[in-house]
Every structure is written in C-alpha cells, then in structure tokens.
Amino acid sequence: MSANGAIRKTVAVANPNGLHMRPATLFALAARTYRSVVTVWNGDRRADGKSSLDLILLVALPGAELVLEVDGDDAADAIGPLADLLGSPGEDT
Amino acid sequence: MRMSHFVVRDAIVPTLTATTRDEVIRELVRSLHAAGQFLNTDLEDVIRAVLRREQLGSTGIGRGIAIPHSRHAAVSQLVGTIGLSKADGRIPFDSIDGEPVDIVVLLISPQDRPGDHLRALENVVQTMRDDEFVRSLRACRTRDEVWALITGGR
Numbered sequence: 158m159s160a161n162g163a164i165r166k167t168v169a170v171a172n173p174n175g176l177h178m179r180p181a182t183l184f185a186l187a188a189r190t191y192r193s194v195v196t197v198w199n200g201d202r203r204a205d206g207k208s209s210l211d212l213i214l215l216v217a218l219p220g221a222e223l224v225l226e227v228d229g230d231d232a233a234d235a236i237g238p239l240a241d242l243l244g245s246p247g248e249d250t
Numbered sequence: 251m252r253m254s255h256f257v258v259r260d261a262i263v264p265t266l267t268a269t270t271r272d273e274v275i276r277e278l279v280r281s282l283h284a285a286g287q288f289l290n291t292d293l294e295d296v297i298r299a300v301l302r303r304e305q306l307g308s309t310g311i312g313r314g315i316a317i318p319h320s321r322h323a324a325v326s327q328l329v330g331t332i333g334l335s336k337a338d339g340r341i342p343f344d345s346i347d348g349e350p351v352d353i354v355v356l357l358i359s360p361q362d363r364p365g366d367h368l369r370a371l372e373n374v375v376q377t378m379r380d381d382e383f384v385r386s387l388r389a390c391r392t393r394d395e396v397w398a399l400i401t402g403g404r
Contacts, residue, residue, distance in 0.1 A: 174364040178317070178371060182307055182346075209346070210311055210375050216368045 163228035166240045169220060172247040176217035178209065180247045185209040187242055193229025195239065206239070251369040253330075253377060253400040256357070260285040261331035262393045266354070269337045271344075275300050275318050278333045278356040285331075287358075292324035296358060310345025315378050317371065319357035328366045330357040332396055334388065353378070353387060 172180055188195040188206040195206030199221055204211035206225070217223055225243055227235045261281040268274040279297045282288070288296060299320040303309070310316040333354040335341050340350035355374050359367040378384055383399070390396045 174321070175368045177364070177368060178309060178319070179303075179307060213368075213371050213375050216365075216372050218365050218368060 163226050164232045164236045165224055165226045166236055168223050168225050168240050168244040170217050170223060171219075171244050173219050174247075175219050175221070176212060176215060176223075176243075178213060180242075180245070181212035182209040184239070184242050185212060188235075188239060191227070191229065191231050191235040191239075193227045193232045193235050195235065196226040196228070197243070198224040198226065251366070251373050253373055254397075256328045256330045256366075256370050257355075257397075257400060258282060258285045258287055258329055258331055259393065259397050261287065261329075262396045263331065263333040264390055264392050264396055266333045266335045266337070266341075269335070269341060271304065271316075271341060272301055274333060274335070274341055274354055275304065275356070278318075278331050278354060279358075281333075282329060282331050282356070282358065287329045288322075288324040292322070296320070296322050296324050300356070300358075308344035308346070310343035310347075310349075310351055311375065311378070312345055312347035312349065313378070313384070314340065314349055314351050315353045315355070315384070316341075316343045316345065316351045317355045317357065317374055319359070319367070319371075321359045321361050321367065323361055325358050325360055328357065328359045328363065328370055330355060330370065332356075332387075332400075334390060334396070353384070 199215040335352040340352040
C-alpha cells in the first residue's frame, strides 16, 4: 500500500452485456497507463485490473457492483477515468 | 458452467485446414452450421458478425489460444466449438502476446443471455490456464479425443 493508502470506488456495471472481453480489454489497457496497482473486486472475486483475462474471471454481470481499488502515487489521477470506463455502457460488441 | 455444456461435439475440428484468422473463423462457423446449430440463411451473417467483432480487437488471449465470438439471433442458446491447427507456424491472430495461435474456441451466444456468455468466457479462460490441459488438447488428433478430454471434468 502507498503512503497515502488505496483509493476505492464502487462502480455498477452499466454495459448491458456485462464486463465481457472487449470492455475488459479496454479497461486493462487504460489501467496499464498508470503506475498504480489497480484491483477490481466483484464480491469475493479479485482481479488484477491490468489483466483483461483476470477481469473476465470476475464474471461481472450487468448491474454488478464492483469495487475499484487504485493504489500508488498516481492513484488520484487514475481513479476517475478508470471508474468512468468500468461503469461505461460501452458499445454493443 | 463446463465446456461440454456449450461445445458441440459434432462441430469440433481436430485438424483445421484453414491457415489464416478469417479462414479459421469461417471454417469453425461452417462446422457449427454443419452440425445443425443454425439455419442456412444465417450462416453468412454469423460469419460476418464474428469477423466484425474480431476487427474491433483481437480475441487472441495469448499462449497460442484465441476465443473469437459474437452474439447473434441465429442461436437460442450458447453454442461453441474447438478447432486445432497443426499448421507449421500456426495462425497469425494479432494476439495480446503477439504469438500465433493453434487452439481456437469459437462461441456464438444469443443476444439476450449475457450471463451465459460471461460464464462460458470464464470457463474457457480458466480452463486454458491449466498447462496440462492445454498440452493434452494440443496432442488430440481426433474429435473423440477432444471430446473425451473436455468431458473429463471440464
């Protein structure tokens, strides 16, 4: 954990198809642009936010409430854009 | 969900003849069609839908494995198939690790069942993390061998 502690935000999955491969990939690519450790929780399931495959294993259905946790020196910059992406309705793909 | 819940036995292709990404997708969709999973009139549109999805971003998940997929009204339940390539050099797929693929799992889901699609994706990703399973799958030479492997606890 960083000196300032992790920042957490609860985000509901708005994509009508859930967090499937395409939004998971887009999220992981965005998460990798930050130095912070990015973790996403769906209940007890935990995923490395920088791994699209890990995110797929969350089985995040439409409406699921995920906890986004960002920990690092750029966490304050990362949390907003990453939360927006995670909660995006996305495209129908 | 287990792989044997959505993989159509008669559609498994133990030795793909196609050697490019688009040809492999066509071969696997045609195999599902030949196994009676959707109508003649839907065949070309299902192929187009899977190719379109692939153009948005590769479904190659790395380590020689790809999971092309699409949602389509042609199916009323999730169906899938597995294709194995024995081609030299395998199949270029623009995968996340840049490696060509030799294991392709194709999924076609109904439009209105996102949960089934997500659980099938989870199953495939989880299963393919098992190195021993992947080694055994690569060694399969017949449809029956692939089926026996995926029904053996998968």
